[in-house]
Amino acid sequence: MVSILFWPLLSILVLVPFRKQNWAQWVNLLLHLPWVFFLIELIKVTPSGAPFGLMETYGTFPLFKSALVLGADTLNVSLIALTIFLSFSLSFYFLGHSKISQSFLILFQLLNFGTIGSLLAADAFLFYIFWEFMLIPLFFLIGIWGSENRVYAALKFFSMTLAGSLALLAGIFFIVTKTEVQSLAWSELSRNAEMLSAAAPWLGWAFLLAFLVKVPVWPLHTWLPDAHTEAPTGVSVMLAGILLKLGVYGMLRWVLQVFPTLYWNSTDLLFAASVIGIILGSYGALRQTDIKRMIAYSSVAHLGFVVLGAISTNATAQSGAFFQNFAHGLSTGLLFLSFGMIYDRTHSRKLDEYGGLASTNRFLAFTFVFASMASVALPGLPGFVGEFLILSGTFLQKGWWVLLPLMGVVLGAMYTLQLVKGLVFGKVSPLVESHPISLKWNEYVSIFPFLVGLALLGLAPQFLLAWINGSIPVK
């Protein structure tokens, strides 16, 4: 497991000598190959049964009752696979891209290191370190390479997420000092979960808050539209693709199994928040004129669905929620990627300046329509599988309350079609006319895995579902 975790760091060292831009981009691509190899090795050895089936401890931090403990089960390994998938196809997109410099790639690898670290960490304090570590490269990536008011967006994103994770840190300190927990390892924490919940009522909330900010649950979501809009394409794909999922993963791993009593009491509140998130997220997307903000708000709505599934008591909605992570990751990732390619040439995000893309670049128009159909949860595409499982699970548990999120499904279709009509169909706008888009070979290659992934997960998702069903916390 260590190899897959520290590979990004190693690749940074390798990247350092390559000052020239396209050299760095090629090296970055080649560095992904061994990473994939490590992933395959890890997948072979990951048990699908008990949570954190495979544990490895390396050395301890004496003063802090915590140790460098890494754990792997299908939950986090599948998310790692998604990270590597996104990073791999993005590295194709980066080839020959004018704005992607060496420092961008180094920060990008740092981000990957943080992501995989927080996924693998099986020790609360280690998890916290990686959780914080992720913010730093993201802050610089958005702050430097973003578009107009990127500093505001980066600052807002950083401060909101930081505030959330400070609560997490307070919780960890409290556990270390006040409770008689021998070590911060996940197995230890989850073993005496009742004692922890009894120790302090707010403790569970401290943990939960950090994740609610990251998964933008409704009231805490306002950083997402700014961060996604201002972030450069590569970063917004990663942000939408994997970083939002970390919040959900955190909820399932560190709150559901460490503070079960709190988690199940707060489900009504979270249900209300996620439903409002779905509806207001969709309406938020409906009123946007900026395309990336529209896609960002759609992520708020989709993540509302995921949280809806994550707080239900039956296995259907839980596995549906976790599967929706992948569906959303691929569909929104593809949306951001394909629009990013358009944006690289036209440099405008206003929807009414666009129109008639279908007559100038057929492939990109097809990709965009395909991705938006996936995000509208059209059956035959992964979005439907995830959303159907979540909603039928919620129906089983909450009965006719399911009609509220169902409204979200219709609203989802409304704003996506509006986006597609504005961008792809309609008369050819002067902007699209004057910037003929001819995709380079590496852009085709970077889009291809998304298309295959969406089609495969749509029609034959059982291989992934069976694999992750094993370690879904709720049976």
Added chain:
Amino acid sequence: MTDVLNIVEAPLSWIILLPAAGALLNGLFRLKSTLNGLLATAFCFAAFVVSILQFLKFPEASKLADPGYLWFQAGHVKAQMGFELTPFMSVMLLIITGVGTLIHLYATSYMSHDKSQARFFAYLNLFVTSMLVLALSSDLIGVFLGWEGVGVCSYLLIGFWFEEDKNARAGIKAFMTNRVGDLGFLVALFVAFAYFGTSSVSGIMEWIADPGRAAALPVWVLTVFALAIFWAACGKSAQIPLYIWLPDAMAGPTPVSALIHAATMVTSGILVIVRLWPIFATQTEVLSVIFWVALSTALLAALMALTQRDLKKVLAYSTVSQLGFMFAALGAGAPTAAFFHVVTHACFKALLFLTAGSVIHGMHDEKDIFKMGGLRKKMPWSHVAYLVGCVAIAGFPFTSGFFSKDLILTKVFESRGVLGYGLLLLAAMLTSFYMFRSYFLTFSSTPRSHEAEHAHESSAMMIVPLMILSLLSLFVGWLEIPHMWGHLQYFSHWVESSGAKAVEGHEVEAATEWLLMGIATIASLASAFFAYVKYKKGPVTSSENFAWKLSFNKFYVDEIYDSFILKPLRKIGTCLSLWIDEYGVNGTLHGSFASYRITGQLASIFHTGSVQSYALLMLLGLLVVWGVVNVW
């Protein structure tokens, strides 16, 4: 089920894969001129041949099944992507692929000068694929896959000429209305998985058949399930609340309207209900709901069609009203009658749409019938075809329309009494009136516009499908002769054998049946003659009275929907999200940032820069501390 159910393994998935392959190939390769069209037609024809082979297996096998593969399975939800074919659905299969091939052939020449044919035929084949998935899949969730697939294809095809904004908007309207309808299907699926544990149609049938388990179900489950399926059917088959998208769907090319909005997609609602008939048979309240909704749709649509000027709009409203007839038959507890009308309607409505297409094609895309006229001499073949279509739809004796409509009327009379029968008869009369109105305005008297003078007959490739369809719409009726005349009740035998027994209303003696048939024929002949008298010479400038305006503006239903439902919902939602997101959360956030800044500024007041004031403040601080320590 009396006869032993010998299920025969059959390669049903082949029927679906063929058009799917066609769609893929057309999507990838842009061949020159009409090659794309021919490729698509070939694949559709291949599917037609395979479905004929399956059709022939039927007398022995009572059901064909193809297990397919496990689509997805988690917790209590298990979705199997399998396929099955019941006798009545095999007939529908023939319609889909048969009429589909004819329409593909017709479209090849119709779209010959369009610049993006490959995309059109890719969508068309994709549509046929999803329609086949809808018809064939064994699980309701597979049906839903086809259901939404068909919705997307109709969205893409309606908005095919995406240059004009109104086409794209019509496409969105169609997709959104279908989506609202599909919510019903989703609710039905949730109920099925929650209470029946499975979504496979045969599984649900067993659950219903077994009295022990059926009793254990909460009483509302079946009613809600039936109502949800009916709501979805309303969305897809354009019944009262959700029919608004069909007239606007005419923005798409005519072959699309013929295939999707006449023959196949709009009938999917009825197909699903007939497949789940044992559930509906037990729900009398649901049946009456269906009946009255259907009746009002039939009447309303017929009224609206009276004053339309656009030829395709007339046919669109007539489709909505004919669908009303089919659902009325279902409401009256006669799935056979409904399905028989589906088949006959598919034939003559496709014929009418295609002829309208060739007329419009000949008239260089002029749709307004007031500007047509005198096309009888200029387009003889289209004229014959249109006449046959009108005759069939109006229900002249011995045409297919006659048999199917008459069967529905008798069934409605049996179960719903005179009131239902009378209203439906009125709708039938209106149908024949507006059909013949459109016939006389387009074909008789003298050409009224420049295009009308130079209208030219369409090419052979368009005429051949017309002729085949007109033969079909004349003679398909013979398959279900009423039992007084002969025992060739081929159709009801088909439908009953696949498990859809009619609800036993009180049988009507032969005499009353003769009477009913007579009344129906006289009614349609009279209204046809009335139309002849009124419109022989040409468009009559009718006074703009209130009734006329009401009908012409489609009873302002669209406007009502917009102003009372769509706009307020959007308004409330958007400004709600604006207020909460922008001012609420961001406000608090910026507030907190601002507070940091303000405290910073406050602190800087003390930094006056003069050394002395610093010393002074330090001393003051010291004294304050000293004071506090002493006092405390």
Added chain:
Amino acid sequence: MNQATDLIAGAPTVFMWVASFFAIFFALIVFVSSNPISCAVALMGTLFSTAALYFSLGNFFVGAIQILVYAGAIAVLFVFIVMLLDLKPQKLKNLPGRLPHFLFSGLVAGLLALFLFRTIDLVPKATEDSSASILSATQYAQYFLSQYQVPFQAAGLLVFGAILGAIVLARGHLGKKEHS
């Protein structure tokens, strides 16, 4: 020598009163006068009177140091600087402008004095133990080289640093032609 011990214990002698009066008087002048020169002279006056107080207390060594170092060196330095820069007397022109500042500092100083005077009765009485005697300079020297050896070295270092600083400041400055 024990006569000196009761000096601290006994009532303040007349000489002590006079010296303290002068000290306070000169301090007042330093504060009040607007002419820097008179301030400098008044400062010297205060230094001499405090030296007198040290003698009256019997600590002749410190008194001597005070006169030699303080009065002799530092006060002279001040006067020298005042003369060098021939600072004009600062007319208290915008008195109103600085009035709040005056009042505020007066308040603070008054408060400070009040606090200090409250603690005056804590001053311990001199112990009658006559064994301790006034230490002579040599005994002080032993102290510095034995018990306070480290601070002594540090002090030496500090002075060295000060000298260096003064030289660098002065010399560096001469190099550049600066005009006010």
Added chain:
Amino acid sequence: MIATGQLIFSVAIFLFCFGALTFFTKRSAVVALMGIELMLNGVNLVLVQAGQIYKNAEGTSLVLFVTLVAAAEAALALSIFVILYRKYGTLTLENFRSLKG
């Protein structure tokens, strides 16, 4: 009558307060420095008094150090004042506001 100790202590207080006052109010830097010298003298007085009371050399040694520091400080401060005077032409404290936040 008040004891010697109290008299000396009160003189020290006066000296200290007057020194503080001078430092706060005087507009010329040199005079402000004199104020500091006054305050230091006040402290010395108290230290000497304590030394006499407890009869040991600590008081005196501290006085010595204080004096030494005062000397070093005066030397450096005055040379700085010289430079300031050269550069800015005046020594009134109001003009040196560069620390303003």
